[in-house]
Amino acid sequence: MKNAKELLDKYLSGEATSEEKALVETWYLQEGLPPSDLSQQQLQEEHDMGLKALHSQISPVRRIWPRWAAAAVILLCVGTAAFYMTPAKQHTQPDVAVNVTEADIPAGSNKAVLTLSNGKKISLTDAAPGSLAREYGVSAEKTADGELVYTSNDASSANEYHTITTPAGGQYQVTLPDGSHVWLNAASSLRYPVKFIQQERQVELSGEAYFEVNKQAGKRSFIVQTGGQQVEVLGTHFNISGYTNDAAIKTTLLEGSVRVRNKPGSDVLLKPGQMAINNPAKGAIRVTAADVEDVMAWKNGLFIFNNEHIRDIMTKLARWYDIEVQYEGDMTGVAFQGNYQRSRSLVNLLKTIEQTNSVRFKTEGRRITVIRQ
Structure with a gap:
């Protein structure tokens, strides 16, 4: 500047x-x-x-x-319009209740468990960099940067699968056997073949992940199965959020093209900057313009709350900070706006939200109670 x-x-x-x-x-x-x-x-x-x-x-x-x-x-707004909180008002309101205890809760970090085809589990959090497993001519290694990378050493075939799982408070990055890169958000899992030997490269996702799919010769499609939805691509960049407790599966395209399907004959083709919202209960896929900055905030180390309801905010915080959330009072119309760095601990964020005088928080260990003022 x-x-x-x-x-x-x-x-x-x-x-x-x-x-x-x-x-x-x-x-x-x-x-x-x-x-x-x-x-x-x-x-x-x-x-x-x-x-x-x-x-x-x-x-x-x-x-x-x-x-x-x-x-x-983080700047916050309350209700349906986007207003900015004024620190001058904070200074003139000494009666604002700050009920968050000083026992802070740290942010999430790189944490995951790798489950091999024989059922053996390897903590990627604790494992030292280097080779973790070798199966069917494929090596799985943890890099010095904490990424899981697969490399193929021969032409042997196999139909075995690995699963990488992130807990609440964890995230991880993996390079699949075909060279595609995947970033897993908290409380997510990805199941994939040790070696892609079928005509289609197919993986199964639960939770949220960002994919950079490696385009291969022969136009071998890459398919992501999430709940009742299937996403088919050739080589492209996209994000899928398909947590089981969310009402809809959201697929956002950043580059290339993807085909989203929830049942035969119900395909939609996305263009860059579009989001497919698939509500299994309604059976229809709706396509809308995406706020890519908001969608990719988690991968870029941010929370971006764009006039977002308190319950949706707390759902995201629960996954990242590994907390339990409960509510007291009517939360209708309580929404906030602003940015917050995901690497920071939780207490300051909760204190800042409290200063809007709309809700307050009671913290007991890892249980957070949101109380309507």
């Missing part, structure tokens, strides 16, 4: 990236000049008033950019 004026102009015009928004909003919080439910004219007045002060801070802030630019602060 060249200077403070350019940064603030982009922010006010709505053209700033998530990283640039985080930079401006962090400064607002520090200076006591936060964006709230102000008009654009009032924001412009704050722009003029704060430009000189922000400009003096840009240089030192830029030096720490890589450390926190992915997302530094």
Whole structure:
């Protein structure tokens, strides 16, 4: 970013990236000049008033950019409209209840278990880098970066399967025997052949994963089976969220093309930037424009809450922080907006949400109770 004026102009015009928004909003919080439910004219007045002060801070802030630019602060909204919380109001409301205990809950990390074809389980969390298994001419190795990588050493055939499973509070990356890359979100599993010897490369997913499928000679299709849905591709990048406790399976295409099917004759073909929403109970697949930044937030190390209901937010937090959530009171209309870095611990996020004075939290070990104010 060249200077403070350019940064603030982009922010006010709505053209700033998530990283640039985080930079401006962090400064607002520090200076006591936060964006709230102000008009654009009032924001412009704050722009003029704060430009000189922000400009003096840009240089030192830029030096720490890589450390926190992915997302530094969460801004919240309540209800159906997108309003921004004002720290000045926080300072004038000392009676805001902060009920989160100081016993913090750490963020999730690279954790997974590999189940071999013979049923043996290997903790990828604890295993040292190096070879983990060799079956049917295929080696499974853990890299120094904590990725599971398969390499084929001969032409032997097999019809055996491995399964990689992430717990709540875990995520993992795997390079499949065909060279395709898969990132698994928390509480997910992927079952795949030790060697792709069939005409179709087929895997089974439970939970959420992002795929970068390696295109192979002979146009061998790659199929992902998720619940009652089948996704067929050749070589492409896409995300599937198919947790069993979610109402719908969501398939988002980033690059290439995918065919989504939930029953014979019900195929839909996605274009990049589109999402297929498959509700098994209704039997129909709906195609809509996707907010790719929101969909890919988990892989990019972020939570992005875009006027999202508190129950949906807590479902995501439960998977990533390995917590149990319960509710007291009517949560109708309680929604929040903002960004938060997934690598940070839970307590500050809950405290920030509490400062909206809409809900408060009671923490008992790993059980979080959300209480309507």
